[in-house]
Structure formats: C-alpha cells, structure tokens
Amino acid sequence: DAKTTQPNSMESNEEEPVHLPCNHSTISGTDYIHWYRQLPSQGPEYVIHGLTSNVNNRMASLAIAEDRKSSTLILHRATLRDAAVYYCILRDRGSNYQLIWGAGTKLIIKP
Amino acid sequence: EPEVTQTPSHQVTQMGQEVILRCVPISNHLYFYWYRQILGQKVEFLVSFYNNEISEKSEIFDDQFSVERPDGSNFTLKIRSTKLEDSAMYFCANRGDGETQYFGPGTRLLVL
Numbered sequence: 619d620a621k622t623t624q625p626n627s628m629e630s631n632e633e634e635p636v637h638l639p640c641n642h643s644t645i646s647g648t649d650y651i652h653w654y655r656q657l658p659s660q661g662p663e664y665v666i667h668g669l670t671s672n673v674n675n676r677m678a679s680l681a682i683a684e685d686r687k688s689s690t691l692i693l694h695r696a697t698l699r700d701a702a703v704y705y706c707i708l709r710d711r712g713s714n715y716q717l718i719w720g721a722g723t724k725l726i727i728k729p
Numbered sequence: 730e731p732e733v734t735q736t737p738s739h740q741v742t743q744m745g746q747e748v749i750l751r752c753v754p755i756s757n758h759l760y761f762y763w764y765r766q767i768l769g770q771k772v773e774f775l776v777s778f779y780n781n782e783i784s785e786k787s788e789i790f791d792d793q794f795s796v797e798r799p800d801g802s803n804f805t806l807k808i809r810s811t812k813l814e815d816s817a818m819y820f821c822a823n824r825g826d827g828e829t830q831y832f833g834p835g836t837r838l839l840v841l
Contacts, residue, residue: 650828652828656772661833662764662820662822662830662832664830664831667829709828714777714785715762715824715830716777716785716787717762717774717830719764719773719774720771721771722771
C-alpha cells in the first residue's frame with residue numbers, strides 16, 4: 619500500500635481556514651485519496667475523497683496536485699468542533715476497500 | 730442520518746476468556762470491516778467481510794479471531810481466547826456501493 623506523510627500536528631485559530639497537507643509521492647494511478655477524521659474518544663468519520671480532480675462537500679474541500687503526489691484538505695472556517703486527528707489515506711482501487719491508516723495530523727483549534 | 734451501532738461500549742474480561750463484539754450496520758450496506766486501535770496508536774485494519782465470506786484479513790487477524798453475521802443483520806467479531814495485547818478500541822465499519830466507510834463508536838476492550 620502506498621504511504622502518506624502528514625505533519626504530526628497543526629494549530630489554527632477558530633473561524634479561520636485550515637489547510638492540512640498530505641504527501642503521497644508513491645501514489646499509483648488507481649489510488650483514491652481519502653480523508654477521515656477522528657474526534658476525541660469517537661470512531662473515525664469520513665470527510666472527503668477524490669481521485670484526480672478537486673472535490674468539495676459540505677464538510678471540506680480537497681485540492682489534489684496535478685501530479686497527484688500531494689493533496690490538501692481545506693476546512694474553510696474551522697470551529698472548535700473540528701479539533702481532531704485527520705488522516706490522509708490512499709485506497710487502491712483494486713483492493714477490497716480496507717483502509718490502511720497512518721499517524722495522521724492532530725489539529726488543534728485555538729479559540 | 731443512519732448510524733452504525735456497536736455493543737457493548739465497554740467490556741472488561743479476564744485473559745483467556747472469549748469475547749464477542751457486536752455491530753449493527755447501516756441497513757442495505759453489504760461490506761463490513763473491523764478495525765482496532767490500541768491506546769495511543771494508529772488505527773489498524775483487521776478484516777473485511779462480504780457475502781458471508783472474509784474478503785481480506787491482516788496479519789493481526791489470526792486463528793483467535795473470527796467474524797460472522799449470525800442473523801443476517803448483526804456483524805460480530807469473536808476473540809476466542811483473549812490476550813493482554815488484545816486490549817484496544819474495536820471499530821466496526823460498513824460500506825454501501827460507494828467509497829465511504831461508516832464507522833461505529835467502538836467497543837473498548839480491556840483484558841486483565
């Protein structure tokens with residue numbers, strides 16, 4: 619499984635945009651880029667996913683580099699409820715959809 | 730929005746005992762997964778299950794582990810003879826036709 623690299627932690631102020639980076643230089647053409655998050659003491663929660671094009675949903679936006687070797691999760695206006703560990707995961711389209719997790723980025727939101 | 734539920738929320742057991750963790754998936758979801766997370770560590774894939782068969786399993790999922798859908802709705806994870814190192818949060822997840830996996834709140838297992 620292709621690996622991802624994320625910063626261990628990031629801080630942001632409440633009500634400001636947050637850009638969470640992810641490097642995946644060994645990504646293959648069949649890998650989907652997934653983002654999940656885990657709030658304290660909760661199960662993981664799906665955020666967004668994409669393959670080649672940028673994606674938007676009600677939670678966030680996903681910006682994918684043209685060469686697909688990196689991506690950025692964008693929270694447009696972070697709230698205290700967005701404090702969580704954010705995981706960038708590559709899912710091989712040929713796999714059985716199991717998710718292989720890294721350490722993620724712990725996002726700290728300052729009021 | 731439909732939710733995945735898991736029972737029990739907490740379980741304490743003695744080493745060597747059998748435990749069964751239960752998951753009620755979202756209706757009409759056909760793909761099922763178990764993951765675990767040892768305290769302070771990353772989430773680890775255990776097993777995927779589809780059409781009443783295991784489709785993929787990790788090295789962690791050894792002969793002590795088994796999964797089934799005993800009544801066509803609940804999805805269970807059984808650990809036959811628990812070890813201290815089985816202490817972890819266990820998450821059930823399921824998926825419909827799309828990419829998204831929906832996770833339950835987890836069961837915290839403590840083996841003494």
